[in-house]
Amino acid sequence: MDAIESPCILVCSIDEMTGYCFGCGRTRAEIGAWLAMTPSERRAVMEALPARLDSIERKPRRETRRARLARERAGKAG
Numbered sequence: 001m002d003a004i005e006s007p008c009i010l011v012c013s014i015d016e017m018t019g020y021c022f023g024c025g026r027t028r029a030e031i032g033a034w035l036a037m038t039p040s041e042r043r044a045v046m047e048a049l050p051a052r053l054d055s056i057e058r059k060p061r062r063e064t065r066r067a068r069l070a071r072e073r074a075g076k077a078g
Helices: 028-036 039-055 065-077
Strands: none
Touching: none
């Protein structure tokens, strides 16, 4: 079975203003339908994600796992 590409970064918190996930930029409906989408449908959604993420004004309040790991790596390097 082929792996399905996903933009998920395990933040999974929806911005109430835009309806987009703070982490990946998808809507709840897109997240729920992701595995049922065709590869071309997933690519079309993924192409829209950078602009969606730029449209989110408020960032999540909690530190994401990715941000924490990057901060910890930077602390060890310096």
